[in-house]
Amino acid sequence: MPELAEVAFHSKAWLPAIGDVIEEVLFNADKRCCKSLVAERIQSDLVGESLEELHTHGKRMLFKFSGQCCLSVHLGMTGSLHCSSLPLSRSKFDHFTFCTKEGGFIFRDPRQFGKVELFVGEEIPEWWRLLPPEVLDLMFNFELFESYCERRKRRPLKAFLLLQECFPGVGNWMADEILWQSRLKPNRLVSALSSEERLQLFNSLKAVCRGAMDTVGVDYSDPPESWLFRHRWKPGGNCPQTGDPLARETIGGRTTCWSPSWQA
DNA sequence: AGCTCTGTTATCTG
DNA sequence: ACAGATAACAGAGC
Structure with missing residues (x-):
C-alpha cells in the first residue's frame, strides 16, 4: 500500500516509543527485508538506547536513536509499522521488533519487498541529506x-x-x-x-x-x-x-x- | 489454477 | 555510457 502519505501515516506508529529505553530487539536476518542487519550490531547499537527523532522522505523513513545510529525503513509493497502493548503477540510476518517497557514497536511485511537497515554514525547519514527535494518542498519548483x-x-x-x-x-x-x-x-x-x-x-x-x-x-x-x-x-x-x-x-x-x- | 497487487533492483537491449 | 524495458522477488486474495 504505502506511497507518500501512507508512509507518513505509518511512521507515526512508532512515535510512542520516543524517549523510552530499548530493552530488546527481535529480528530474523534470514528474511530478505532484514538481510543486511547483523545481530551483534543491533544488540550493541540499539539496546539501551532510545528513539529520538522520526523523519520521512518520499517512501522512506528514518528513525534516529540516541548513541550513534539510525534505522532506515522502506515499506515496499506490503510493509506496515505497528505499536503493540505487552506481552507481545507476534504475527509470522513481524520481521523486526524492538521493545521498551511500554510496548513493542513492529515492522510487518508479508511479501518482504520492504527493507530495514541500520546506519551507524554521529548524525543523520550523508545519503539521507542528499536525497532530492520532496514534491511539497519549496525547493521543488x-x-x-x-x-x-x-x-x-x-x-x-x-x-x-x-x-x-x-x-x-x-x-x-x-x-x-x-x-x-x-x-x-x-x-x-x-x-x-x-x-x-x-x-x-x-x-x-x-x-x-x-x-x-x-x-x-x-x-x-x-x-x-x-x-x-x-x-x-x-x-x-x-x-x-x-x-x-x-x-x-x-x-x-x-x-x-x-x-x-x-x-x- | 492462474492472475493480480499502491515497489525496487539487477539485468537485459538498443 | 546511458535511457528505457523486463523479470524477479513472496505472499494473499479473487
Missing part, C-alpha cells in the same frame, strides 16, 4: 520540474511520474491520480507536452501530494470522492468527471487506470 522533463523526454508520463529520484513518494495510485487531474493520457511521452501541459502536470503533482497528505497522511482516510482514487479499482468503474468507463492497461510496467474521455 517549476524550474526543477522542467529540468526533469528535459532529461526524461522518452518516457511515457506514467513511467516518468514513478521515478523516485525525481518525485519521491509518488507511487502507482498517485501517478494515475496526477495524470487524471491534469487531464493527460498516461502513455503520452514527456517530450510531447506543451509548456502549458507541463505546468498543468506540475500543478496536479503538487495538488495530489498535498491532498493525500491532508487525508491519508493524517488519519488514513480516503481522498475526496471527486478524485479518481475512489473509482479506479471498482470493476466497471466510471470517470467521476464524464461518467464514462475507465480504461486499464499496463504502462511503464504498471497497471494504469485512466479516463479516455477526460484525458488527452
Whole structure:
C-alpha cells in the first residue's frame, strides 16, 4: 500500500516509543527485508538506547536513536509499522521488533519487498541529506520540474511520474491520480507536452501530494470522492468527471487506470 | 489454477 | 555510457 502519505501515516506508529529505553530487539536476518542487519550490531547499537527523532522522505523513513545510529525503513509493497502493548503477540510476518517497557514497536511485511537497515554514525547519514527535494518542498519548483522533463523526454508520463529520484513518494495510485487531474493520457511521452501541459502536470503533482497528505497522511482516510482514487479499482468503474468507463492497461510496467474521455 | 497487487533492483537491449 | 524495458522477488486474495 504505502506511497507518500501512507508512509507518513505509518511512521507515526512508532512515535510512542520516543524517549523510552530499548530493552530488546527481535529480528530474523534470514528474511530478505532484514538481510543486511547483523545481530551483534543491533544488540550493541540499539539496546539501551532510545528513539529520538522520526523523519520521512518520499517512501522512506528514518528513525534516529540516541548513541550513534539510525534505522532506515522502506515499506515496499506490503510493509506496515505497528505499536503493540505487552506481552507481545507476534504475527509470522513481524520481521523486526524492538521493545521498551511500554510496548513493542513492529515492522510487518508479508511479501518482504520492504527493507530495514541500520546506519551507524554521529548524525543523520550523508545519503539521507542528499536525497532530492520532496514534491511539497519549496525547493521543488517549476524550474526543477522542467529540468526533469528535459532529461526524461522518452518516457511515457506514467513511467516518468514513478521515478523516485525525481518525485519521491509518488507511487502507482498517485501517478494515475496526477495524470487524471491534469487531464493527460498516461502513455503520452514527456517530450510531447506543451509548456502549458507541463505546468498543468506540475500543478496536479503538487495538488495530489498535498491532498493525500491532508487525508491519508493524517488519519488514513480516503481522498475526496471527486478524485479518481475512489473509482479506479471498482470493476466497471466510471470517470467521476464524464461518467464514462475507465480504461486499464499496463504502462511503464504498471497497471494504469485512466479516463479516455477526460484525458488527452 | 492462474492472475493480480499502491515497489525496487539487477539485468537485459538498443 | 546511458535511457528505457523486463523479470524477479513472496505472499494473499479473487
